[in-house]
Amino acid sequence: MRESISRRTFAAMAASAATVPLAGCQSDGSGNGNGDGGGNGESSGDGDAPIEYDGDASVAFGTPEDGATAANGVTVSMTAENFTIESSGEVNENSGHFHIVIDEGPVETGETIPNDDSHLHYGDGSTRTVLDLEPGTHELTLQVGDGKHRALPLTDTVEVTVEEASVSFGAPEDGATVESPVAAEFEASDSATVEQAGELSQTGGHFHVMVDTEAVEVGEAIPNDDSHLHFGDGSTSAELELESGEHDLLLQMGDGEHLALPATDEITVTVE
Known part of the structure; x- marks a missing residue:
């Protein structure tokens, strides 16, 4: 099992705010999250501006702890520091919502996070849930996406062993x-x-x-x-x-x- 420090991943930038260029995503024309200049990243070719976020931003699983054993559902709590968790829809600076990726690792920055059995979306702004997972060992990755579900490089990963219960x-x-x-x-x-x-x-x-x-x-x-x-x-x-x-x-x-x-x-x- 990897050391805990390698499982806790967050963006560490020298500046007080970081900018992620999100290429290949279609604009919804709302202007949400599109800066008015002053950002240090370049806009994608289709007109979407980079998403800016606090350089001290991080996300983490409150539960489960890395290496935990769970039965009859995995109780999950999700936390964010220096980053606003909100409902999906609008793209706002330093804001987004949680996703949990099961056994597949994080989605590449700027890519749209899929919506399937391995990529669970919490677009209502939830910070608590329960996962129904098959018995065995699973890798859970917490990742935030912006209002359009585009992946940001703010992640945390834990491993949990699920036992069958009845x-x-x-x-x-x-x-x-x-x-x-x-x-x-x-x-x-x-x-x-x-x-x-x-x-x-x-x-x-x-x-x-x-x-x-x-x-x-x-x-x-x-x-x-x-x-x-x-x-x-x-x-x-x-x-x-x-x-x-x-x-x-x-x-x-x-x-x-x-x-x-x-x-x-x-x-x-x-x-x-």
Whole structure:
């Protein structure tokens, strides 16, 4: 494994601001991010000006740490110093949004960052997410792009090992006929730790039960309503008040900030 200093990459320029020429990108005609002269870089041939950024700017993973082991989703926090994180769309000086590149390394400066399973965009300005990755070792690269998703040379790279995890209903059994309140039990595999909300770790989370609704997309905040029951106190059992009839119950863990984790279990019960 490489030394930590080689994984933490940021632009170190002698001047107080750096300029990156972005060639081969089409202008949207808005003028956003296009300087009025005074920059020390040259504009690309199609009329787009270089993107200027602070010479002290840097980005980094807050979590996971380099070499971390994760289970049931990789909890990610992203930070920036001397650089503004904002939504995509406009191109502004010293501003952009985060991308995570999985197992492919950073995109060349000035190139448009692809949008696919290996290049995840956070154009809404997000700084927190959860990644659903296959078990094994993965290299994660954090990279900012400007408002047009053009890559800047502000990156950080960590390596994380993902272990398989699962959750399940200990009770009731799938297909059971029960009375309300329904005695429910929740279980997690050995690789996943059940903990209270508010705590963030790479192996922990707390349970939620979805009643007659689908799983929440990984990384999205789990709602708190009658169809999304939270057990942020770390409970592994509960009495569920359900109306008579057939119900689909889905078990899903969330991280300490209630962002959905990948592992789920689903059963159907009939309440008399």
